[in-house]
Amino acid sequence: MPALEFEKPIVDLETRIDELKTYGSSSNVDMSEELALLEKRLERLRSETYEKLTRWQRVQLARAPGRPTAMDIIGRIFTDFQELHGDRAYGEDAAIVGGLARLEGQAVVLIGQQKGRDTKENIARNFGMAHPEGFRKAMRLMDMADKFGLPLITLVDTPGAYPGIAAEERGQAWLIAQSIQKMTRLRIPVISVIIGEGGSGGALAVAVGNRVLILENAVYSVISPESCAAIVWRDAKEAAKAAEALRLTARDLEQFGIVDEVIPEPKGGAHNDPVGSSEELKKALLHNLEQLRMLDKDALLDSRAERFRRLGVFEEI
Amino acid sequence: MTLERFFRRRPPQQKENTVNDDLPDLWSKCPKCNAQVYNKELEQNLRVCPKCGYHHRIPVKRRVEGLLDAGTFQVTSGRVKAKDPLEFVDTDTYVAKLERARKKTGRESAVYAGRGSLAGLPVVVCVMDFEFAGGSMGSTEGEEITRAIELATKEDRAMILVTASGGARMMEGALSLMQMAKTTFALEQLANKGLPYITVLADPTTGGVAASFAAIGDIVIGEPDALIGFAGQRVIEQTVRQSLPDGFQRSEFYEKKGFIDMVVDRRHHRETLANLIAALRNQPKPEVTALEIKVPEPPRTGIFGRRK
Numbered sequence: 193m194p195a196l197e198f199e200k201p202i203v204d205l206e207t208r209i210d211e212l213k214t215y216g217s218s219s220n221v222d223m224s225e226e227l228a229l230l231e232k233r234l235e236r237l238r239s240e241t242y243e244k245l246t247r248w249q250r251v252q253l254a255r256a257p258g259r260p261t262a263m264d265i266i267g268r269i270f271t272d273f274q275e276l277h278g279d280r281a282y283g284e285d286a287a288i289v290g291g292l293a294r295l296e297g298q299a300v301v302l303i304g305q306q307k308g309r310d311t312k313e314n315i316a317r318n319f320g321m322a323h324p325e326g327f328r329k330a331m332r333l334m335d336m337a338d339k340f341g342l343p344l345i346t347l348v349d350t351p352g353a354y355p356g357i358a359a360e361e362r363g364q365a366w367l368i369a370q371s372i373q374k375m376t377r378l379r380i381p382v383i384s385v386i387i388g389e390g391g392s393g394g395a396l397a398v399a400v401g402n403r404v405l406i407l408e409n410a411v412y413s414v415i416s417p418e419s420c421a422a423i424v425w426r427d428a429k430e431a432a433k434a435a436e437a438l439r440l441t442a443r444d445l446e447q448f449g450i451v452d453e454v455i456p457e458p459k460g461g462a463h464n465d466p467v468g469s470s471e472e473l474k475k476a477l478l479h480n481l482e483q484l485r486m487l488d489k490d491a492l493l494d495s496r497a498e499r500f501r502r503l504g505v506f507e508e509i
Numbered sequence: 510m511t512l513e514r515f516f517r518r519r520p521p522q523q524k525e526n527t528v529n530d531d532l533p534d535l536w537s538k539c540p541k542c543n544a545q546v547y548n549k550e551l552e553q554n555l556r557v558c559p560k561c562g563y564h565h566r567i568p569v570k571r572r573v574e575g576l577l578d579a580g581t582f583q584v585t586s587g588r589v590k591a592k593d594p595l596e597f598v599d600t601d602t603y604v605a606k607l608e609r610a611r612k613k614t615g616r617e618s619a620v621y622a623g624r625g626s627l628a629g630l631p632v633v634v635c636v637m638d639f640e641f642a643g644g645s646m647g648s649t650e651g652e653e654i655t656r657a658i659e660l661a662t663k664e665d666r667a668m669i670l671v672t673a674s675g676g677a678r679m680m681e682g683a684l685s686l687m688q689m690a691k692t693t694f695a696l697e698q699l700a701n702k703g704l705p706y707i708t709v710l711a712d713p714t715t716g717g718v719a720a721s722f723a724a725i726g727d728i729v730i731g732e733p734d735a736l737i738g739f740a741g742q743r744v745i746e747q748t749v750r751q752s753l754p755d756g757f758q759r760s761e762f763y764e765k766k767g768f769i770d771m772v773v774d775r776r777h778h779r780e781t782l783a784n785l786i787a788a789l790r791n792q793p794k795p796e797v798t799a800l801e802i803k804v805p806e807p808p809r810t811g812i813f814g815r816r817k
Contacts (some may be wrong), residue, residue, distance in 0.1 A: 353720075353739060353740075354748075355739070355740030355741075355744045355745050355748050356740075356745060356748055356749050357745060357749055357751075357753065357754075357757070359739070359740075360738050360739060360740060360745065360757070360758055361766055362766075363724075363763075363766065363767075363768045364720070364738070364739040364740070365715075365719035365720040365723070365724050365737070365738060365739035366720075366724040366725075366768050368720035368721075368724075368739065369689075369693070369719075369720050369721050369722070369723070369724035369725045370724070370725065372689060372690055372693050372720075372721060373693050373696070373697075373725050375690075376690070376693050376694045376697050377697060390683075392677070392686060392717070393677075393686070393689065393716070393717050393720045393721075393739065396686055396687075396689055396690060397720075400690050412683050412686075413682060413683055413686075414677045414678075414679060414681075414682055414683055414685050414686045414717070415677075415679050419744070420679055423679070424599035424600055424679075425599065425600070433599075434599075437595065437597050437598060437599060438595070438597075438679075438682045439595045439682050439683075440682060440683065444682075445683060448594065448683070448684055450683050450684065450687060496694075497694040497697070500687065500690045500691045500694050501655070501691060501694060501695075503648075503684065503687040503688075503690075503691055504648030504649075504651055504652050504684055504687065504688060504691065505592050505594035505648050505681070505684055506589045506590065506591055506592055506648045506649045506652055507589065507590050507591075507592050508588060508589055509587070509588050509589060509590055509617065
């Protein structure tokens with residue numbers, strides 16, 4: 193797994209420990225004391241780094257290569273995933289995947305924004321940036337869930353809706369708006385999970401849930417730190433500053449009520465222990481679904497409306 | 510380099526010393542056709558150039574005046590004001606930016622709304638003000654729009670929403686984003702009561718505003734030549750690395766692509782909206798006097814019989 197910039201000191205230390213171990217076992221010299229010291233220092237370095245992550249470092253973790261994508265998570269948490277393709281109007285958009293699956297036996301409809309796991313897949317999936325047909329596909333799957341009374345689970349991970357000529361020509365703004373609108377009408381339990389990057393309108397289009405959960409190192413923002421920096425400091429390299437200003441981490445969002453629950457990740461991020469982090473997510477999905485099961489169709493719709501009605505910070509005059 | 514140039518603030522242009530300096534501003538120069546236009550005539554034309562039909566930005570109050578029956582408008586917005594939840598600071602504080610916007614407009618947010626009547630039909634009109642922080646949508650704007658929609662729902666009025674906004678307000682982060690969903694939920698209540706919702710997209714309508722309540726009117730009207738779309742043109746150019754075709758993302762473009770019902774000259778909004786609302790509510794055709802346009806309208810030459 194390629195290390196992120198701020199993880200370099202940790203990786204360096206790990207390498208040195210490994211070297212020492214190899215040397216110790218091959219040369220009969222007892223290095224256990226030195227090793228114990230170094231291991232201790234490594235532990236401290238890890239805690240210091242990962243417990244005090246800056247917002248920009250979180251952004252890097254949210255985008256880290258090897259971080260579990262929607263498909264990875266679907267494979268680990270759900271069974272019998274049957275992917276369904278196409279928007280029944282224009283085409284198939286691989287930036288959004290969806291279909292039927294089972295969660296501990298319960299049938300559900302899944303919608304996931306899918307980034308690639310390598311360059312080739314990233315190109316095929318347009319780096320997880322959907323075109324209008326992707327949102328249209330998501331909408332028809334929402335309709336299907338609604339019709340059959342199945343819970344809908346959406347996994348959000350996108351830099352944003354694709355800002356291209358064709359996307360605009362085919363009404364990107366309209367499709368995002370319609371997808372949001374569709375979600376305000378669903379009479380089923382809807383759980384949205386921000387698993388990596390929640391990029392603006394393209395993320396919200398599939399994130400109007402009764403519950404909005406977020407992985408500890410995921411981010412959700414109105415604009416990417418790079419774009420924000422380009423606008424205010426006229427320099428995308430100021431992204432770290434912008435990330436601080438935007439308050440886009442899981443804990444920030446929890447404070448504002450934008451997300452309901454932060455799902456813990458293993459130290460160093462979900463990619464360091466994909467299995468363990470999936471377990472945590474699965475537990476969260478199950479208990480949230482359990483709670484939503486008590487609500488009837490109207491209550492599901494009304495409580496979702498109330499949840500979003502409260503969002504916003506302002507002052508009465 | 511290009512990017513840097515784009516964002517560099519231009520120095521304020523020095524006013525040339527002319528003999529007219531001591532006279533009140535009687536004329537304006539149309540940026541499109543360069544014609545000298547009497548300001549009075551421009552105002553009577555709802556700030557549409559009487560020579561070429563160019564739509565200047567129009568102050569929100571003037572727009573409402575031009576739309577509704579005289580003396581019927583009651584303002585309902587202005588009861589909430591913005592806070593600074595993120596304690597956002599870039600080159601300046603958000604608090605200072607808000608203060609400047611308030612001073613400039615005399616209002617607390619980029620939304621001006623209230624109830625009134627249009628050719629006798631009860632309506633709520635909600636207008637976004639580009640002069641207030643580029644019409645951007647923060648928590649306050651989202652709340653004002655939501656309350657306006659709730660008012661229409663409660664009082665059985667048709668809802669008219671005029672948008673002019675660069676999109677969600679960056680300085681309130683994801684809270685701004687949430688306003689897209691909040692307003693949409695309110696529109697569902699309006700729809701459930703069978704009340705008409707008509708949007709008028711003025712220049713510019715982009716980002717989170719275009720991608721939420723602006724796009725989902727029962728009827729979506731574009732002002733001529735208004736810039737509309739999800740992504741900004743600069744972002745698109747940087748993404749696709751090619752220059753954009755002429756007329757891309759304008760009202761006429763989206764009419765042609767099938768996303769806007771019609772492009773309507775601002776001088777015809779009053780009777781157009783009145784007729785549409787009356788028809789949607791299955792009420793008799795309203796008696797509505799159209800704004801008298803004394804000067805010729807722009808030549809209708811485009812493929813839709815409008816503009817090129």
